[in-house]
Amino acid sequence: MNNFWIKLPIPFTVLAPMDGVTDIVFRSVIKSIARPDVFFTEFTSCDGIISAGKNISMQKLNFDPNEKPIVAQVWGSNPSNFYQTAKYVKKFGFSGIDINIGCPDKTVVKSGAGAALINNPSLTREIIKAVKEGANGLPVSVKTRIGFQKEQVEEWIGFLLEQDLEAISIHLRTVKELSKVPAHWELMPKIIDLRNKINPKTLIIGNGDVNSLSEVDEKHKLYGCEGVMIGTGVFSNPWLFNKTIKMEDISTLERLDLYLKHIRLFNKIWGEEKKPVTLRKFCKTYVNNFSGASALREKMMQTETIEDLVSLINNYKQNL
Numbered sequence: 001m002n003n004f005w006i007k008l009p010i011p012f013t014v015l016a017p018m019d020g021v022t023d024i025v026f027r028s029v030i031k032s033i034a035r036p037d038v039f040f041t042e043f044t045s046c047d048g049i050i051s052a053g054k055n056i057s058m059q060k061l062n063f064d065p066n067e068k069p070i071v072a073q074v075w076g077s078n079p080s081n082f083y084q085t086a087k088y089v090k091k092f093g094f095s096g097i098d099i100n101i102g103c104p105d106k107t108v109v110k111s112g113a114g115a116a117l118i119n120n121p122s123l124t125r126e127i128i129k130a131v132k133e134g135a136n137g138l139p140v141s142v143k144t145r146i147g148f149q150k151e152q153v154e155e156w157i158g159f160l161l162e163q164d165l166e167a168i169s170i171h172l173r174t175v176k177e178l179s180k181v182p183a184h185w186e187l188m189p190k191i192i193d194l195r196n197k198i199n200p201k202t203l204i205i206g207n208g209d210v211n212s213l214s215e216v217d218e219k220h221k222l223y224g225c226e227g228v229m230i231g232t233g234v235f236s237n238p239w240l241f242n243k244t245i246k247m248e249d250i251s252t253l254e255r256l257d258l259y260l261k262h263i264r265l266f267n268k269i270w271g272e273e274k275k276p277v278t279l280r281k282f283c284k285t286y287v288n289n290f291s292g293a294s295a296l297r298e299k300m301m302q303t304e305t306i307e308d309l310v311s312l313i314n315n316y317k318q319n320l
């Protein structure tokens with residue numbers, strides 16, 4: 001098995017999968033300023049991948065080999081679709097495959113997928129087995145939460161550790177808690193103890209409320225998890241993985257130029273495939289931490305075309 005997980009530095013960083021955010025364009029922008037040790041794709045439906053609606057799913061699985069190691073994250077509830085998907089993922093050249101067992105979205109949960117699998121260990125076992133068979137040597141991991149209604153670390157994480165996975169990413173909240181309470185990092189020592197007892201080879205990746213590289217080191221030292229996954233922290237500070245640049249030292253011009261780079265890449269990769277208005281929401285990422293940022297964002301949210309957005313940015317740059 002070509003297992004990239006065991007070659008990573010410890011502690012290692014992972015950019016969290018974020019649907020509608022961490023597509024190939026955003027990941028390329030991140031990579032151009034400082035990359036995490038591991039990238040994940042947005043979560044992608046197994047049923048979509050193997051059905052007629054392939055296009056959207058394939059968009060989500062679009063990646064550049066220079067992004068490696070990159071893991072394809074997939075979701076579903078049908079083991080045979082997972083098996084087929086894992087075969088595709090291996091064929092496409094991904095570094096690994098990850099099963100989403102944490103998504104709280106009502107439609108996903110209703111279909112018996114995502115977080116619903118926390119309440120269905122026997123189906124989860126079947127799915128992991130199917131993915132391993134389809135992945136044929138590609139490392140298999142799971143991203144999950146600490147429980148559904150309440151904390152179930154012992155039974156649920158204990159169960160996953162018995163499935164012999166290469167890595168488990170744990171968003172340290174229950175499904176019920178969504179993202180409304182602080183992440184329960186205090187549970188990490190219990191998780192590490194369990195891992196040491198049940199399956200010392202499985203890497204543990206903690207996730208929730210981490211916003212800097214110094215916090216990554218701190219979490220590793222305090223709790224012993226090998227990796228830390230960062231999501232929204234990067235959405236508001238794309239320079240987060242850079243070891244030398246401090247957020248406060250980045251000029252307005254650099255921020256706006258990075259936004260322009262995102263827009264250029266979006267045009268090049270997606271063209272007409274994705275709606276241009278999806279670009280507007282990224283103004284929160286690039287247009288912040290300078291005086292006048294909020295007023296500029298407001299104007300950006302009113303633009304309808306890419307051309308209008310670009311000329312707004314260029315005009316602003318000229319007056320800096």
Ligand SMILES: Cc1cc2nc3c(=O)[nH]c(=O)nc-3n(C[C@H](O)[C@H](O)[C@H](O)COP(=O)(O)O)c2cc1C
Binds near residue numbers: 018019043143208
């Ligand atoms: C906009 C958005 C989209 C997300 N999409 C996914 C996804 O596709 N797959 C997944 O496992 N988690 C997804 N998540 C959850 C994140 O991966 C992560 O677990 C969560 O944001 C907590 O980490 P953070 O505190 O570092 O943001 C998403 C979160 C956000 C905010």
